[in-house]
Amino acid sequence: xxxxxxxxxxxxxxxxxxxAARLGLAPVDRGGMAVLCFLVFLVxxxxxxxxxxxxxxxxxxxxxxxxxLGVILGTAAGNIIAALLFSGMSLREALLGGAGYGxxxxxxxxxxxxxxxxxxxxxxxxxxxxxxxxxxxxxFMARYLTPLGPIMAGGATSMDVTLxxxxxxxxxxxxxxxxxxxxxxxxxxxxxxxxxxxxxP
Amino acid sequence: xxxxxxxxxxxxxxxxxxxxGRALKVIHQALTLAIWILLFFMGMxxxxxxxxLGQWSRIGGDAVVIAVSSLLGSFxxxxxxxxxxxxx
Numbered sequence: 001x002x003x004x005x006x007x008x009x010x011x012x013x014x015x016x017x018x019x020a021a022r023l024g025l026a027p028v029d030r031g032g033m034a035v036l037c038f039l040v041f042l043v044x045x046x047x048x049x050x051x052x053x054x055x056x057x058x059x060x061x062x063x064x065x066x067x068x069l070g071v072i073l074g075t076a077a078g079n080i081i082a083a084l085l086f087s088g089m090s091l092r093e094a095l096l097g098g099a100g101y102g103x104x105x106x107x108x109x110x111x112x113x114x115x116x117x118x119x120x121x122x123x124x125x126x127x128x129x130x131x132x133x134x135x136x137x138x139x140f141m142a143r144y145l146t147p148l149g150p151i152m153a154g155g156a157t158s159m160d161v162t163l164x165x166x167x168x169x170x171x172x173x174x175x176x177x178x179x180x181x182x183x184x185x186x187x188x189x190x191x192x193x194x195x196x197x198x199x200x201p
Numbered sequence: 202x203x204x205x206x207x208x209x210x211x212x213x214x215x216x217x218x219x220x221x222g223r224a225l226k227v228i229h230q231a232l233t234l235a236i237w238i239l240l241f242f243m244g245m246x247x248x249x250x251x252x253x254l255g256q257w258s259r260i261g262g263d264a265v266v267i268a269v270s271s272l273l274g275s276f277x278x279x280x281x282x283x284x285x286x287x288x289x
Contacts, residue, residue, distance in 0.1 A: 009237060010236060010237060010240050013237040013238070013240040013241045013244065014240040014241065014243060014244040015244060016241055016244060017240065017241040017242060017243060017244020017245040017246075017247070017248060018244040018245070018247060018248035019244075019248070020241075020244070020245055020248070021244065021245040021246075021247070021248025021249040022248050025245065026245075026249065032239060032242040032243065032246065033203075035235055035238050035239050035242065036204060036239060037203065037204060037207040038207075038235055039232065039235040039236065039239060040204050040205075040207050040208040040211065041207045041208070041210060041211040042211060042228055042231055042232045042235060043208065043211060043232065044207070044208045044209065044210065044211020044212035044213075044214070044215055045211040045212075045214055045215040045220060045228055046215060046220070046225065046228050046229065046232065047211075047212060047215060048211060048212040048213065048214065048215025048216040048217075049215035049216065049218065049219045049220045049221065049225065050215075051219070051221075063286060066282055066286055067279075067282065070275070070278035070279060070281070070282050071275050071278065071279075073274075073278055074274040074275040074276070074277050074278025074279070075271040075274050075275050076274070077274045077277070077278075078270035078271050078272070078273050078274020078275070078277070079267060079270050079271060079274065081270060081274070082266050082267065082269075082270035086266055088259075088263075089263060089266060089267075093263065093267075094266075094267055094270070097263070097264070097267035097271075098267055098270070098271040101271075105236045105239060105240060108243060109239050109240075109242075109243055110204065112243050112246050112247070117246050117247045117250045117252070117253050118250075118252055118253050118256060118260065120243065120246070120247065121247055121253055121260045122260050122263045122264050122267065124243070124264075125260060125261060125264035126263070126264035126265070126267040126268040126271070127268070129264060129265065129268035130268045130271060130272060133268065133272060134272075141276075145276050145279065145280065146279060146280060146283040146287075147283075148279040148280075148282060148283050148287065149276060149279055151279070152275040152276055152278060152279035153272055153275060153276070155271075155275065187208065187212070190204050190205050190208060191205065194205065
């Protein structure tokens with residue numbers, strides 16, 4: 001049921017938007033931007049109010065940030081290699097597409113709002129795939145790619161959507177690591193997209 | 202980017218006021234609703250853009266390449282972290 005709620009309704013909403021545009025309804029100018037600001041405000045409110053976060057950070061003495069940092073650097077490295085291997089793909093497309101770390105709604109909207117709807121669509125689909133592959137393959141990843149595997153794969157989603165899969169397959173002792181990594185990555189998404197847009201115009 | 206300012210404002214207010222229980226539930230419901238509305242807007246943006254409509258097969262192919270390369274790179278980083286940091 002959650003899987004339907006988390007993945008089918010967003011797709012339906014997106015499809016309804018395409019349908020509405022095909023019927024001749026014009027997009028509301030800047031309307032998306034207002035909802036987007038409201039959305040990230042809510043993300044901040046929910047993340048900032050989580051109890052016990054500071055204690056967990058203190059206990060791990062900064063080592064905890066190595067996991068989200070690893071996801072950011074590993075994703076970028078993979079994307080750069082992909083851009084080198086596939087001549088049709090620019091470095092900008094590969095890096096911006098990867099910079100959602102699974103957080104498809106936020107990354108796709110940020111990129112579309114910057115005036116690149118094609119790349120926004122690529123980001124939407126690729127980040128949805130990242131989330132779905134993590135959900136479907138968490139058992140395999142935890143077994144063959146160390147218990148960090150599902151956490152790395154989940155990226156920003158390892159704080160909510162894929163957290164149950166991490167808990168189940170890596171073990172509940174990895175749940176706090178997973179949660180904090182996903183949290184740091186969720187906050188990193190707008191910053192990384194701004195950074196890649198700035199250095200790769 | 203103005204979006205980042207709103208994110209920081211939310212983080213500071215969340216940290217200051219510690220929403221919990223019912224308030225947190227309302228925030229999460231509003232979050233879900235905001236995502237649906239945004240995706241609807243995005244669909245409208247994309248649906249009214251002729252360059253996107255003609256390129257769905259390219260978009261799907263590129264998305265697969267980006268998703269797989271992101272995952273493989275992250276696994277590589279995870280393996281290094283496991284060997285060098287977590288085992289010590």
